[in-house]
Amino acid sequence: MTGLAGGPLTRERCAALDATDPLASLRDRFQVPDDVVYLDGNSLGAPPRAAADTVRHLLDEEWGRGLIRSWNEAGWIDAPRRIGDKLGRLIGAAPGQVVVSDSTSVNLFKLLTAALRARPGRRVILSERDNFPTDLYVAEGVARGMDAVLRIVDRGELEGAIDESVAVLMLTHVDYRTGFMHDMGSLTEVAHAGGVVALWDLSHSVAAVPLAVDEWGVDLAVGCGYKHLCGGPGAPAHLYVASRLQEEMRSSIQGWMGHADTFGFEAEYRPAPGVLRHLCGTPPMLAMAALEAAVDLFGSIDTAEVRRKSVALGDLLIRLVDERLAGRGLVVASPRDGACRGSQVSLSHPQGYRVMRALIDRGVIGDFRPPDLMRFGLVPLYVRHVDIWDAVEVLREVIDGELWRDLAYAVRATVT
């Protein structure tokens, strides 16, 4: 690892890395409490200070003074497209292919139904067992409603499962449990070779790892605004439809925002051109404003630098676990090769739930996913190398202290 080769790791050496970190100054642009180590950006990113500013502006000036006029004068009506285009730059999409709207679940529903309708001769949605559960729930509901089939296979069997019955390959780029990252370009190519639409969920990738959806030939994608992107709790989601597919993809949820003439109040629905037809209802502007601030912040940063530090933080965490926490039942569940890993490191432990509770009580905030995974999300804009050091030290204290003491009690109780 750059800067950490040779000699044992120390907190001082971590601090020295922070001192020369080109991203270090960005931490001040986030609101992160001093008394916590926040490693849960894979679930909810910390607030950019600019988000609070834009939301206050929306409250006081746009809603408070502009009132209804702000739909035009403050650009609310264009927000789904405007923020979509900015967000598109973060995922490698040229303008006119991304809109911000609804939740990831609703967007996934819209695109799955659209894709199945566009491929009437094929009735299978193909996915993998380890996909994000809610994506599988949505797909199962879509299949049930459209006389289609959700085919779920193990990761290694995906390519072999592609045949002429498959309409859509639906995958999440970065595994929410382990951080394992698919090769999106290669799998998309495999899908296309089989005549299959490739639909990717970017929820755990956007703002976390480099993405090039246009270059990789991705057909459809959905993503989340509130994880690594730091757009706020429940931030509006987004969806991507590649230009070449926009004419044939029609939304099943036909709302006024997706009409060709938004304010025409025509009797008949006419889908808007391009990706805009996938809008439906009115966007929640307070949440949109926070998201836009986050997108603007990420848009101003060198993403290669972000990725470099993200991998370095993950490597550091894994190495510290190896060196300082050996023999304690912890298993690194994430890929050790940073190139195949999203911006998180997961550790399994038989007592994972209890350990994570104890960590959180001590101010080290990650999260837990059944059955035994502790997840540590790494947002390089505010996470420091010393945070990783401190988290691992607290983890050691928890396992050596609390768990061991309890084990001793348990042994004594059994003996007496």
Add this chain to the structure above:
Amino acid sequence: MTGLAGGPLTRERCAALDATDPLASLRDRFQVPDDVVYLDGNSLGAPPRAAADTVRHLLDEEWGRGLIRSWNEAGWIDAPRRIGDKLGRLIGAAPGQVVVSDSTSVNLFKLLTAALRARPGRRVILSERDNFPTDLYVAEGVARGMDAVLRIVDRGELEGAIDESVAVLMLTHVDYRTGFMHDMGSLTEVAHAGGVVALWDLSHSVAAVPLAVDEWGVDLAVGCGYKHLCGGPGAPAHLYVASRLQEEMRSSIQGWMGHADTFGFEAEYRPAPGVLRHLCGTPPMLAMAALEAAVDLFGSIDTAEVRRKSVALGDLLIRLVDERLAGRGLVVASPRDGACRGSQVSLSHPQGYRVMRALIDRGVIGDFRPPDLMRFGLVPLYVRHVDIWDAVEVLREVIDGELWRDLAYAVRATVT
């Protein structure tokens, strides 16, 4: 009209009504600029001051300090149900039948698909030509996707159009153009007599007129948070499923928030009990917080008093138009009988678009709907009797001044 019988109307008499108005003090709880008369609550209600407070608290404390912990500790996870139950009180629904979620369009989609599936032998969605266009768009999309039919008839033909093919009667309670208000109880009874599910859109009724969905036997309903309810631009919408129907109504959009074990991350989808299964994705908490403040405010007020003043303001506006603006081409497009009118008054005028532009330029903010309707929404919590007087006076100035001057120019241009 109470307090205004006998003798000509004057601004002083309007001011006197405001001085004794039991709701007058509520205006201070809203942020309404002094330099406008805001009569567009039917499209976007003005901000309750408490909304700004709760949003700031969410930004600084809940997201900023609590971070991911706030899903439990600040009650985010319960917000759709909690706010739903509070909102239920405003529409006459006992607890456990309302959730706040998504947009009105998405909620309508969910309930229409659920209702069609629950009535497999019936393939018609019945609605009226003057329904809110976006509701018809959604219904047309649902029908297209489910081999069903959207049957649209004139208002007077609704009852006669109910037959054994009709699964759902879908109506909007208060007409967005004219403010005409259906008799929800009677029409629901007619629907039930024909074995039809009654689905009501409350978007222009909630917080505007008295509602008693339980008492009236309503089956399903959707509604909007950002109009009379003042929940903020694009505030999350809500939906109602009567207890007796909850088991048979299943959502077509199966997301994690509607799972029986939200945080279980089970492989299979199991619908949550009751109305909660109609949740799908993660709620936008910034927008939810503003909405909750608005719902709390309305929940603390005597709704009978609100209705009384709403009707009084509408009657005043109509009488002023009759008395002071006669012969100017204005037609009252709303019911003159307050009992059949929502909380808005619409006036048609051949030059309606231009007149409304001119009104807005002068700080009287209503809105315009094609082809010729000027709408004036009345939120009695912050609209005063003098506001109505002032609005009508500005309307007179605009028509007598600007329009007449332009007409004179036009005549001159034609003559010379």
